[in-house]
Amino acid sequence: MEENTIICRCEDLTLADIRATIKKGFHNPQEIKRLTRCGMGPCQGSTCRELLLKEVASATGKNVGDLEMTTFRPPNKPIKVKSIMMGVE
């Protein structure tokens, strides 16, 4: 089941991938993001961020609210370079 459950759809990461990384001792969602790319795809973690936090929480016995949230970075939604160009010209 773990192998077939997709956590991060943009980067094609399964539950097994995430659990293996947590098992290696990475308990900070930021670290897991950097090492696996979880949440770094075009949707910027809109689905997987919460799933990742829940996995870390259940593995460590912590509350989701006590974990360090991965950073939300602008521009939040994909923007075409040429659209930004329109603001320049």
Place this chain on the structure above:
Amino acid sequence: MKPKAEAVIIGGGVHGCSIAYHMAKKGWKNIVLLEKGTLACGATGRSVAGIRHQFGTEINIRLAKESVRRMERLEEELDYDGSIELMQKGYLMLAYSEEELDLFNCNRDLQKKIDPENLTEILTPEQAAELVPGLNLEGLYGVSYNCRDGHASPFHVTQAYADAATRLGVNIRTGVEVAEVKKEGNRVTGVVTTGGEEISTPVVIAAAGAYTKTFGEQVGLDIPVTPERHQVAVTEPLEMILGIMVISFAHGSYFKQTPHGSLLLGVGDPEHEVKDFNERPSWQFLFDMVKKTTFHWPALREANIIRQWAGLYDMTPDSQGIVGKTAVDGFYLDLGWSGHGFQLAPAIGQVMAEIVSGETPFIDVGCMCLERFERGELIPEPACV
């Protein structure tokens, strides 16, 4: 009783982790590495992580040659269970004036003199367009190109060093910030963390980028380093259409594609940047960046930007690292790489381990000592953004 360490390394970037590994490999016991955040969370992880041979000073050419060679077999050397995502598809440096092209020629000659196997070549704009289809040739005088330059993941290179260091007994502690470096007489005696924990040690190695300045002040050293924000945006992953890193020193801009497929687009604006520790990205950057990068490569107009971030260069007056021992016994420095530090970490880690062990380093980095600023013996690196 205070916990004791043979050595304390401040900073869990790629340099701190490389030093830790190389020291442990030389037989140092009980090394403690302290990182205030997580590994590679500062300048290392925020860099675009290029690796290249194309430098313009002898010392960097030597360090780069050795470091690229090590990157090429790093997974094996460190027995890493992941991939460092090494990709060697070259670096293309754009010359927008006769003078700049002359400089690239000089740099190429120096690189070949120091390393006969160096592959840097000077190409015409037309040859460059064959390497980067769609490259705008307007105003271009020529390019400098080396096909063995490339990219590696800053997170995985750092983690690979950290894992290897841990296996050799190094105690890597993240989330632990050093508040103060302690000194008695002219010798360091330990560090105190912000949590109030004191670790006594005869050796402190500060590898904390621009933050190192404060530790210098605590032991009475003036380290001329300033933080300088640089920003990067990343696109959605695309088919591999641009293996090469393209750089323009004249515009302060660069762009490349990572093995993952996303394009990294960067611009520095040293003239207008406030020299503080602000690591937040700005809208102004996006405007500046799209203007410059689409000038070089108009095809970029169709790409989607999905994320942008900022990181801090640790700038020195000559854009060169500060390395080695200091006037304070037991206090060593490795910082100030001014935007090209990631790629030199493999060689510098060993150099530092040898210096701290009292040996002659395998590459002479004497010219990179802190005292050079007092003596006025600067070694300006011409080839950096």
